[in-house]
Amino acid sequence: MAHIENTDPNGFKPNQEIFSEVLQQLAANDRDIIAVTSDSRGSGKLVPFGKKFPEQIVEVGIAEQNLVGVAAGLAAAGKKVFAVSPACFLTARALEQIKNDVAYSDNPVTVVGISAGVSYGALGSTHHSLHDFAALRAINNITVVVPADNFETAQATALAAKTNSPVYLRFGKKVMNNLKEVNDDAFVFGKGRVITEGTDAALIACGETVYPALQAAQLLAQEGIHVTVVSMHTIKPLDTGLLAKLAATCKAIVTVEEHSVYGGLGEACAAYLMQHGLHKPFRIVGIPDEYTVTGSQQDIFNHYHITKDGIAEVVKSLL
Amino acid sequence: MMKRSDLEIKSVEYRKKILKYILGANAGHTGGSLSCIDILNVLYNHVLNVSPQNFTSPTRDRYIQSKGHCVEALFVVLADKGFFPEEHLETLCKYKSHYIGHPTRKVKGVEQNTGALGHGLPIAVGNAIAAKLDKKDYKVYTLMGDGELPEGSNWEAALTAAHYKLDNLCAIVDKNTLQITAPTAEVCNTDPLDEKWKAFGWAVKEVDGHDIEALKAAFDSLPFEPGKPSVIIAHTVKGKGVSFMENNLKWHHGVPSKEEYALAISELDNSMQKAAV
Numbered sequence: 001m002a003h004i005e006n007t008d009p010n011g012f013k014p015n016q017e018i019f020s021e022v023l024q025q026l027a028a029n030d031r032d033i034i035a036v037t038s039d040s041r042g043s044g045k046l047v048p049f050g051k052k053f054p055e056q057i058v059e060v061g062i063a064e065q066n067l068v069g070v071a072a073g074l075a076a077a078g079k080k081v082f083a084v085s086p087a088c089f090l091t092a093r094a095l096e097q098i099k100n101d102v103a104y105s106d107n108p109v110t111v112v113g114i115s116a117g118v119s120y121g122a123l124g125s126t127h128h129s130l131h132d133f134a135a136l137r138a139i140n141n142i143t144v145v146v147p148a149d150n151f152e153t154a155q156a157t158a159l160a161a162k163t164n165s166p167v168y169l170r171f172g173k174k175v176m177n178n179l180k181e182v183n184d185d186a187f188v189f190g191k192g193r194v195i196t197e198g199t200d201a202a203l204i205a206c207g208e209t210v211y212p213a214l215q216a217a218q219l220l221a222q223e224g225i226h227v228t229v230v231s232m233h234t235i236k237p238l239d240t241g242l243l244a245k246l247a248a249t250c251k252a253i254v255t256v257e258e259h260s261v262y263g264g265l266g267e268a269c270a271a272y273l274m275q276h277g278l279h280k281p282f283r284i285v286g287i288p289d290e291y292t293v294t295g296s297q298q299d300i301f302n303h304y305h306i307t308k309d310g311i312a313e314v315v316k317s318l319l
Numbered sequence: 320m321m322k323r324s325d326l327e328i329k330s331v332e333y334r335k336k337i338l339k340y341i342l343g344a345n346a347g348h349t350g351g352s353l354s355c356i357d358i359l360n361v362l363y364n365h366v367l368n369v370s371p372q373n374f375t376s377p378t379r380d381r382y383i384q385s386k387g388h389c390v391e392a393l394f395v396v397l398a399d400k401g402f403f404p405e406e407h408l409e410t411l412c413k414y415k416s417h418y419i420g421h422p423t424r425k426v427k428g429v430e431q432n433t434g435a436l437g438h439g440l441p442i443a444v445g446n447a448i449a450a451k452l453d454k455k456d457y458k459v460y461t462l463m464g465d466g467e468l469p470e471g472s473n474w475e476a477a478l479t480a481a482h483y484k485l486d487n488l489c490a491i492v493d494k495n496t497l498q499i500t501a502p503t504a505e506v507c508n509t510d511p512l513d514e515k516w517k518a519f520g521w522a523v524k525e526v527d528g529h530d531i532e533a534l535k536a537a538f539d540s541l542p543f544e545p546g547k548p549s550v551i552i553a554h555t556v557k558g559k560g561v562s563f564m565e566n567n568l569k570w571h572h573g574v575p576s577k578e579e580y581a582l583a584i585s586e587l588d589n590s591m592q593k594a595a596v
Contacts, residue, residue: 066441078449
């Protein structure tokens with residue numbers, strides 16, 4: 001499916017491939033690293049992991065509720081567990097297991113939603129996950145992380161393995177260009193990563209929408225509009241300090257996400273800003289509440305104007 | 320090792336305490352707690368390598384109560400085993416008490432937060448796989464109600480347990496045959512239950528879930544078959560031990576009045592004398 005998207009002359013890879021590589025590095029030095037899959041090792045790029053570490057992969061078959069429950073039991077027994085399954089099934093069918101067995105019981109599982117958002121765009125809404133930020137934001141005791149590029153994915157994976165509390169990692173199938181030429185940022189959950197700085201507007205994006213946001217900023221710069229671009233890789237806890245700073249320094253704020261406009265990054269930012277009296281022109285760019293159009297991920301982004309041109313237009317409309 | 324009559328007396332004491340704290344809380348799952356208490360008695364006083372002293376040890380046995388609503392039975396046994404002072408149970412279901420209507424890890428001795436049905440077995444499977452991976456010889460037990468068996472996650476986990484040959488895992492079904500609406504057979508019939516578990520690759524034993532010796536014998540013979548997970552189908556009576564509560568739907572989560580409580584205690588005291596003979 002859309003395999004051509006996964007070939008990149010610059011050596012960049014889909015984030016889920018980076019995830020698998022880092023997990024293999026971790027597993028080589030730590031027998032407690034366990035991947036749990038629901039017939040999802042192919043889509044999760046975990047076939048090499050399974051071959052190298054057959055004792056560190058647990059396969060439960062196509063049974064997502066069981067996937068998360070088993071993962072919780074493994075974690076309770078001291079394992080560092082990554083429960084890997086397409087985000088659409090994992091965060092809907094197994095939501096109660098994430099809520100109770102992982103978050104409420106405080107079993108430190110990293111729940112990994114692969115092929116997220118509209119990565120499976122042409123397969124229809126059964127295979128889209130446009131609800132997962134909203135669902136998981138409302139659950140206590142789980143950190144929600146959406147890495148944008150290969151650098152963030154590698155950092156987030158390694159950090160999740162060290163984190164003794166529940167984490168949700170979410171990424172897609174697309175080759176992701178690095179957002180910066182030099183990746184020397186300190187990566188911490190809950191701290192947004194500033195990619196470019198400008199005071200005309202702030203573009204706060206996450207996951208696979210940060211790159212088009214960055215392209216929009218480059219387009220706007222040609223017109224003399226200087227934009228701060230943030231990869232807000234952690235949806236919860238939200239970097240409210242950075243948000244307050246952006247509200248103080250930028251004339252307008254636009255959020256961008258591969259998620260429903262309801263309950264995701266945009267509404268999280270809006271809630272904070274409103275409740276702290278930080279009133280700036282503000283727009284949420286995401287997937288509207290409608291029967292979602294189908295096509296490739298890029299077709300769907302184009303349709304809903306989650307593109308450099310579309311995002312740039314929204315910024316200009318606020319200035 | 321306790322004599323038979325000692326455990327039988329303990330069961331009566333546990334039943335009295337279950338009713339006492341349900342009365343105090345004005346809430347609780349009376350019928351189911353009375354149906355599973357003999358199983359918990361045998362588990363904690365004969366089977367499980369679990370104590371307040373070893374509760375953080377990686378090699379302790381694991382007990383996960385999937386039928387979390389019968390928490391009063393678990394709390395009474397944990398208090399008896401010294402995990403916390405029994406008077407803590409006077410706060411059962413009170414504002415800010417950790418002793419709530421389902422097991423939580425805020426209470427010492429509780430392995431997992433449960434309450435939503437169909438969750439215990441998958442977690443127990445994860446525990447048991449971890450034991451195999453780590454080559455540790457602890458055993459994992461989970462208690463399920465027969466009313467929760469239609470939850471599909473149970474059967475997903477049943478498949479995984481057989482696939483991984485988890486002979487260090489034992490599920491116990493408290494088959495009291497009643498659930499909140501009606502007899503289980505009328506709500507969603509799961510019989511023949513033994514054949515279902517067998518078809519899923521489990522080794523099955525059926526016992527009288529109130530016969531202490533039969534329960535001990537079943538647990539002592541685990542695993543029932545090498546390379547297979549074991550399930551004990553425990554035939555029980557909802558409300559067991561109090562004549563007017565037995566097999567009566569009203570007592571699924573019925574709370575006794577003071578008069579009913581007094582009558583129940585009197586019946587249990589009488590049975591105590593019989594057990595001691």
